[in-house]
């Protein structure tokens with residue numbers, strides 16, 4: 485095969501190949517430059533990394549295990565291994581970058597984290613990181629989401645976060661992003677914008693990838709130790725792409741390892757029925773960076789949909805667009821029903837209830853296992869499914 489040299493870091497303008505960059509007001513460019521410089525200095529410092537590693541290990545519970553799913557492996561005649569990010573404190577991989585972002589904010593002398601949230605998963609992880617690091621926390625959330633996601637709203641309040649209701653437009657995530665960004669524009673001297681995935685203008689995709697790369701580093705070592713070899717393929721679900729880029733980063737230079745990103749096909753391939761930006765998007769700019777964006781013929785961004793609310797973003801991290809373009813990673817899709825079936829199958833076979841987001845990666849792994857193409861595979865179980873139980877039972881009881 486041979487992929488040639490893969491650019492791990494973005495270029496000086498923040499691009500990975502044709503994707504990424506920084507499409508923001510000039511006054512923010514200066515601040516983002518400061519964030520980039522502080523970040524690049526911090527990660528070279530023993531003190532910063534020691535503090536981060538201490539939180540990851542003793543607070544978040546890392547390393548998360550790699551588990552050999554023996555019942556599924558026997559059923560599919562394929563070695564199926566799961567990276568158990570669901571076992572992290574707060575139940576998903578999001579705590580990895582949230583802790584990193586909080587430490588970075590402290591290092592920059594900021595007193596507050598600003599973030600938006602849709603279903604509330606990102607909000608809970610950021611509120612948690614703010615609590616442990618002693619930062620204030622403003623979470624912007626659409627009024628409709630506040631009603632829909634009551635348990636997460638209550639969690640964030642208990643954790644000490646300030647919930648700012650957003651009443652504009654559809655009163656959901658899209659408007660919450662705009663509101664939090666506008667607040668950040670006014671407060672950036674004292675606050676840090678805590679992004680929720682490997683998206684956004686430079687330097688955020690680079691920062692999130694670094695903080696999530698712990699998944700891939702651990703997984704590669706754990707897999708080698710257990711299986712005595714590398715996996716033949718690795719699989720992760722892709723919303724904005726943070727859990728995926730974290731896993732992929734550990735294996736990107738291993739040419740023998742095939743890499744798959746799994747996007748939500750939702751109800752269908754029609755516009756508005758899915759959130760598969762890598763598969764159906766076109767080059768465009770969203771929230772300050774260039775990537776594959778779901779859009780209509782006139783370039784208007786279309787609504788994203790998935791049964792897994794953590795996957796329904798109409799853009800995707802720029803590094804993923806680059807990795808697709810150079811042919812290193814294949815991005816494919818799984819629909820709602822396949823994800824729900826995998827949710828039940830993993831629960832019943834292994835006693836592990838996966839998040840609906842992670843269920844997309846599981847479903848794809850099982851599909852690949854059936855082809856007989858691979859002897860051993862590693863699937864990133866990005867989060868646990870407790871948050872989804874009520875919804876799944878109400879819609880898909882089986």
Ligand SMILES: *Cc1c(COP(=O)(O)O)cnc(C)c1O
Nearest residue numbers: 681723724725726727794841867
């Ligand atoms: C938020 C979330 C995702 C999607 O986000 P990425 O940035 O694409 O990783 C996936 N799985 C779980 C459990 C999540 O909470």
